[in-house]
Amino acid sequence: MGFSVTNQRNGSQFIADKKETILDAALRDNRIYPYGCRNGVCGACKCSLLSGTVDYGEYEDFALSDEEKREGKFLACQATALEDIVIDADEVMVGQSIQIKMLPCRVGKIERLADDVICLFLMLPKTQEFNFIPGQYIDIILKDGQRRSFSIGNLPEDAKTEGIELHIRLVPDGHFTPRVFESIKQRDLMRFEGPFGTYFFQSEPTKPVIMIAGGTGFSPIKGLFEQAMNENPNQSIHLFWGARDQEDLYMGQLVEKWLKKYPNLKYTPVLSENNTENWIGATGWVHDAVCEEYESFEEFDVYASGPPIMVNSVRDSLSKKNMHIERFFFDSFDFAPQN
Ligand SMILES: Cc1cc2nc3c(=O)[nH]c(=O)nc-3n(C[C@H](O)[C@H](O)[C@H](O)COP(=O)(O)OP(=O)(O)OC[C@H]3O[C@@H](n4cnc5c(N)ncnc54)[C@H](O)[C@@H]3O)c2cc1C
Known part of the structure; x- marks a missing residue:
């Protein structure tokens, strides 16, 4: 059993399980609110709470200030409902259904673009469909379960043939990126989840x-x-x-x-x-x-x-x-x- 979340903006309603974040519950219901990092850091998923209470979860102070909390704001990527709630949130309309999936892949082409930037192409098994909107990102799942996010650099039709294109910058003391530079090779097996994010092109043709x-x-x-x-x-x-x-x-x-x-x-x-x-x-x-x-x-x-x-x-x-x-x-x- 969970709690109902009603979005006053468009009257939509869905159920959030007790430990599920509002954002995860919305995505499960194919409702896309603007969001970015999913770590309580970037602040892109800030919404307003109109009634009911939430557990705010863990987040950085600069992503949600005390004043914003007093004004009724919360971060959908971290907050969980403590009772039925009514919120006010923007909803992103996408003309296609985007399913978030956990998928295996193999490393395809590896190109050195600069001293500290590598372009990696990830190839999917032939039987797997992976659809995304240009600008979205994936989480690479490391062997110890940690995740690292990387944006997709190509279009879905190109990703089907050449692989999902990632531009990876070396973080010298990092847990994951040094491995990409030192030891990753073609045909290595990896796992990722995605696509995530709402960084889409959404401008009218006449808009500068x-x-x-x-x-x-x-x-x-x-x-x-x-x-x-x-x-x-x-x-x-x-x-x-x-x-x-x-x-x-x-x-x-x-x-x-x-x-x-x-x-x-x-x-x-x-x-x-x-x-x-x-x-x-x-x-x-x-x-x-x-x-x-x-x-x-x-x-x-x-x-x-x-x-x-x-x-x-x-x-x-x-x-x-x-x-x-x-x-x-x-x-x-x-x-x-x-x-
Ligand atoms: C939505 C999203 C999309 C992203 N897309 C891309 C992308 O397309 N290309 C890309 O190169 N990166 C991208 N990043 C950043 C990338 O996820 C991190 O740089 C990467 O996870 C670092 O992994 P790591 O294990 O090597 O370092 P970690 O072990 O995570 O970090 C080690 C130390 O370095 C610091 N650190 C981590 N990352 C950086 C950084 N980028 N710059 C400076 N210091 C850092 C940390 O504070 C930590 O102390 C994206 C991040 C997000 C949230």
């Missing part, structure tokens, strides 16, 4: 769009951009890619190809630690470069993915220049909880 990638935050941006161009090759998109140095812009040649093909794409690479003399592009922090370029962000849909500090800086600085917060879509690459 800004996409901002930080480092390997380019991976979901690549999926979002390719999907956007499949649907409307004339969409106006300004892509910013923030990286430490030129080598970090590890798919610069692909972006050059896009620039030749899509007339309304503009590209601004931004280096924070430039040490090449011939660099004529922007330098500094990517959010500053975006802010310098535009007086106001009122008319834009903005997509940002990469390190949490970059995503937060983009949100803070663009909000001060009229960005509509409900038109800000993000995936913050928060770290997994340490077990």
